[in-house]
Amino acid sequence: MPQTPDPRPASGILAKVPILLILCVAALGAFTLRDHLSFEALARHRETLIGWRDAHFVLTALGFGLAYAAIVALSLPGATIATLTGGFLFGVFPGVLFNVTAATVGAVGIFLAARSGFGARFAAQMQERGGQVARLQAGLRDNELSVLFLMRLVPVVPFVLANLIPAFLGVRLSRFALTTFLGIIPGALVFTSIGAGLSEVFARGETPDLSVIFAPHILGPILGLAALAALPILLKRYRSLP
Structure with missing residues (x-):
């Protein structure tokens, strides 16, 4: 009697398709979309975008959110420009809400694709093998909220x-x-507010100064939030000392 083929390898391959597709699109987009997702492109099409917003606000907001989420989910260039566009079209509020929501949806999309493709199996293998990665895994699990929040607040990664x-x-x-x-709200708020003032920047024929995020009155509160996020980690380590 012929044996039934084991379906598990096929399902394993299918699970990897989304993240592999994302990686391919990201590589292709890095070379083909850089000029189309730029400040210059926003300046060229600003009147068209404003016209669409004024005539079809809800559709424009939905289209913008989907486009921003796709940029993040597919790891395409232009996330900063998308944030500026959100501020330019919708103001600081609801622009910052649209930006943060779309970026989060996109991030969740690539997270799920990576976890289903490689992440779940990789995590299980590292836990079984032990070593430095397993220790990192355990450390992250012990301080999950603090570490994840820090990764967003202070974008060293x-x-x-x-x-x-x-x-x-x-x-x-x-x-x-x-x-x-x-975690992305503070940075998104800064760049959305810059985007909200782009009309004057366009009128002067200039480009926005994105280095404003490093100004002391902006960077200081962000670092303060980062210190608060790190406090539980420091307290746990202090209590574990002999």
Whole structure:
């Protein structure tokens, strides 16, 4: 009697398709979309975008949110320009809400793709093998909320990697989504406010000064939030000392 083929390898391959597709699109987009998702492109099409917003506000907001989420989920260039566009079209509020929501949806998308493709198996293998990665995994689990929040507040880790690393280390979806949404609010608020003032920048024929985020009155509160997020980690380590 012929044996029935084992379906598990096929399902394993299918699970990897989304993240592999994302990686291919990201590589292609890095070379083909850079000029189309730029400040210059926004300046060229600003009148068209404003016309669409004024005539079809809800559709424009939905289209913008989907486009922003796709940029993040597919790791395409232009996330900063998308944030500026949100402020330019919708003002500081609801622009910042649209920006944060769309970025979080996109981040959750790539997180789920990575976890289903490689992350779940990788996390289980690292836990079984032990070693440095397993210790990192355990340390992250002990301080999950604080570490994830810090990764968003202080972007030492690039945004794309901050979406992938938690998936590979077995972070829970609910905590990933919560810390992403809350952690990107300060930076998104700064860039959305810059976008809200782009009309004057366009009128002068200039480009926005994105280095404003490093100004003491802006960077200081963000670092203060980062210190608060790190406090539980420091307290746990202090209590564990002999």
